[in-house]
Amino acid sequence: KFLDGQTAPDKPEIIKCRSPEKETFSCWWKPGSDGGLPTNYTLLYSTEKHPEIMECPDYKTSGPNSCYFDKKHTSLWTIYTIVVNATNEKGSNASNPKFVDVTYIIEPYPPTNVSLTVEKTHLLVKWLPPSMADIKYGWLTLVYELRLKAEKAQEWVTHSAGQQTQFNVLSLHPGETYVVQVRCKPDHGFWSQWSPETYIQIPNTFQERD
């Protein structure tokens, strides 16, 4: 400790790296104490095919304390070795290295445009894949899950929809209001968050079917 109470910054910690669509990815870090001085953070990385040390290409796109790797800087099936350095007047401190293969950090955004249509005997739930996910080409394969419950109920009922982007829900009660959410997951990866809640009231004319 220096007499003026100012010190070198503490070691930052890389807390998470995620790719939303298998084409780009971001990492976030948690700064330690800044030692009472203005502190600068730099993220340095290397990959299996490019062992030379490179600096984060974009510190802005993914928000504070983050690095965004665009398509040009993102490769699958290769290990990124990532370190964050904290530096101020009194010195610097590096995080532990984080080893990342983008292949295994895919967490998509939730599905969009969830629409509910009451048909004669069932509720038709339709949605679109997350906007940035290129499903058509087959580079990314998503599977979906939806859940619904009566508005006042506690328990959700969950259905797997596979790769479909619509689902028919049976056994609903006329006059009841239901809330529906949808989420998605890559064939190998993490579940997205649930989509915002969508509500629908089932008309009294609805023909109940089990």
Next chain:
Amino acid sequence: LPICPNGSVNCQISTGDLFDRAVKLSHYIHSLSSEIFNEFDERYAQDRGFITKSINACHTSSLNTPEDKAQAQQIQHEELLNLVLRVLRSWNDPLVHLVSEVQGIKEAPDTILWKAVEIEEQTKRLLEGMEKIVKRVQPGDLGNEVYSLWPGPQDVQVADEDSRLFAFYNLLHCLRRDSHKIDNYLKLLKCRLIHDSSC
């Protein structure tokens, strides 16, 4: 891979069905490969720093495979199909040794052994299926060259425990990686060839 209904003689499985079965199999093989890697990593590799030693250590690293969507879009499907075949063939020998060696791991749970055996069997089936698909898609020569980039078993039969465990870790790390590549490329090829890039 494609099994014809009983009694049928000239049963012609469509190329779409062949791809469906191949993709189901490749997905299953990768899921098993992930499970066996994670199980081994949790049980034997914690705090040993194996990941830093496994950088650039896969026997298939020299194969020039696409590593992002742009590269995949530029490659012809014939070339991508042949790459899948080459990666699959390069795993014949290592999987045979994995199955025989896994039994020698200290207190290895049955699940690790069972998965190793299952992966070896299903990879053979996938290779058969892929050879049928390649014959369909490009009737020319299958390019059946004998293929093993793998340096051989000596890496796995070393004396000291740490090196032996690292040899396993690296094999399973590369298996997880390559099985994901195969699964990814097959899903992409299926979309391109069967669904005209409109999955």
